[in-house]
Amino acid sequence: MEYKYHLSESEMPRFFYNIVADMPNKPMPPLHPGTREPITPDLLEPLFPRDLILQEVSTERYIEIPEEVRKIYAQWRPTPLFRARNLEKLIDTPARIFYKYEGVSPAGSHKPNTAVAQAFYNKVSGVKGIATETGAGQWGTALAFGCQLFGLDCEVYMVRVSYDQKPYRKVMMNTFGAQVYPSPSDRTEFGRKMLKKDPGSSGSLGIAISEAIEKAAADPKTHYALGSVLNHVLLHQTIIGQESLLQMEKAGHMPDIVVAPFGGGSNFAGIAFPFLHLNFTKNQNIRCIAVEPTSCPKLTRGSFKYDFGDTAGMTPLLPMFTLGHDFMPSAIHAGGLRYHGAGVIVSQLLKDQLIEAVAQNQERCFSAGMDFIRSEGIIPAPEATHAIATVIDEAIQCREEGTPKNILFNLCGHGYFDMGAYADYMAGKLKDAPADEDAIRKSLKTLDALQPPAR
Numbered sequence: 001m002e003y004k005y006h007l008s009e010s011e012m013p014r015f016f017y018n019i020v021a022d023m024p025n026k027p028m029p030p031l032h033p034g035t036r037e038p039i040t041p042d043l044l045e046p047l048f049p050r051d052l053i054l055q056e057v058s059t060e061r062y063i064e065i066p067e068e069v070r071k072i073y074a075q076w077r078p079t080p081l082f083r084a085r086n087l088e089k090l091i092d093t094p095a096r097i098f099y100k101y102e103g104v105s106p107a108g109s110h111k112p113n114t115a116v117a118q119a120f121y122n123k124v125s126g127v128k129g130i131a132t133e134t135g136a137g138q139w140g141t142a143l144a145f146g147c148q149l150f151g152l153d154c155e156v157y158m159v160r161v162s163y164d165q166k167p168y169r170k171v172m173m174n175t176f177g178a179q180v181y182p183s184p185s186d187r188t189e190f191g192r193k194m195l196k197k198d199p200g201s202s203g204s205l206g207i208a209i210s211e212a213i214e215k216a217a218a219d220p221k222t223h224y225a226l227g228s229v230l231n232h233v234l235l236h237q238t239i240i241g242q243e244s245l246l247q248m249e250k251a252g253h254m255p256d257i258v259v260a261p262f263g264g265g266s267n268f269a270g271i272a273f274p275f276l277h278l279n280f281t282k283n284q285n286i287r288c289i290a291v292e293p294t295s296c297p298k299l300t301r302g303s304f305k306y307d308f309g310d311t312a313g314m315t316p317l318l319p320m321f322t323l324g325h326d327f328m329p330s331a332i333h334a335g336g337l338r339y340h341g342a343g344v345i346v347s348q349l350l351k352d353q354l355i356e357a358v359a360q361n362q363e364r365c366f367s368a369g370m371d372f373i374r375s376e377g378i379i380p381a382p383e384a385t386h387a388i389a390t391v392i393d394e395a396i397q398c399r400e401e402g403t404p405k406n407i408l409f410n411l412c413g414h415g416y417f418d419m420g421a422y423a424d425y426m427a428g429k430l431k432d433a434p435a436d437e438d439a440i441r442k443s444l445k446t447l448d449a450l451q452p453p454a455r
């Protein structure tokens, strides 16, 4: 009766896996918003170090993880993979449920996998500091941790609603040496513009991204970093799935279904891409399911269109599933999933029906989270409860069909800074807030003017 599948440090993967090498349809190019022509990598140089730009456009299947980065990973990696035997019992399912636990990292989520790599490449490039945004606070914490290790300054724009809901996240970033500001802030032109429009704005990831980019673009010694969406970020997270693959082999049960919550796509990509590699090269048929909140349903109700990655329109135009860069999701507790778009690679995979997407309501997610807490004893991040809700749906279906499938999900972070959210849930105060059809239609309409002319 094994509960835990362990890897030794020497079994830790030495390469990141770049799925672009294996994709049947390669991602479409990002476009310059002015000319609507594909951007050239040099346009990104004020914001990112060269190594990361090269990774962003790479088509090499494997990219070596630098020794310095591997040494830091070894502090908490390889992460454990558990079999959720008590959850299986609770829902009386013949399915075998496994979870990869990324909450053991110093920041409490999967985010340090890319934060440490990004801080390393920025340090090598010679900049003094990095500006970034954070939603739930996980990314800001991870980057603050990474910057501290490499002696870089870290300036974080934190979405207002999370800043107010999770004061200790901010303090945690401060202990790692970062400066944290609520966004919209009065420190940038765009932030001031947003505050003028709505002084009580709860903020959004899109707005916070615009503020961080504005800061970085104005200072040649400061770069910008993103915690999700971009190709190089997804790339760094593939260490999760590569470890999981080895652990599932040890368990003797390869997954039929892989599930992960979806904000911009990095933890989903991290766990799913190494299994999609088996679908592409070994004729496997592993279902990979991304789970988003009904309040921010870009994968299930958005459109595949060119759109900006931020609200102000400072990024290149990216081909992705989006609700439109003006879309304002309601203030749900899974702050990390309140992003209007999806990474370019995952968007192409969904368009080609190589992955699946479902949306879950907030109440249902917390109820699934409580089932998990009471059976497995780990308090999941509100984002991760989205995966758990879908895992339970699939496991119930296994019970009804009498099929013992193997289900693996990414427990991408712990929820120990989210007690306010659990308190609200237990007090019956959480409301479902599915996105309004008119709001989506209106927001998507603004994208018509951004589409490139047909060629």
Ligand SMILES: *Cc1c(COP(=O)(O)O)cnc(C)c1O
Binding pocket: 109, 110, 111, 136, 138, 139, 227, 228, 229, 261, 262, 263, 264, 265, 266, 267, 268, 336, 337, 381, 383, 384, 412, 413, 414
């Ligand atoms: C940031 C975050 C997410 C959402 O971002 P992805 O890039 O989609 O992974 C989900 N869960 C946790 C715990 C996070 O910190």
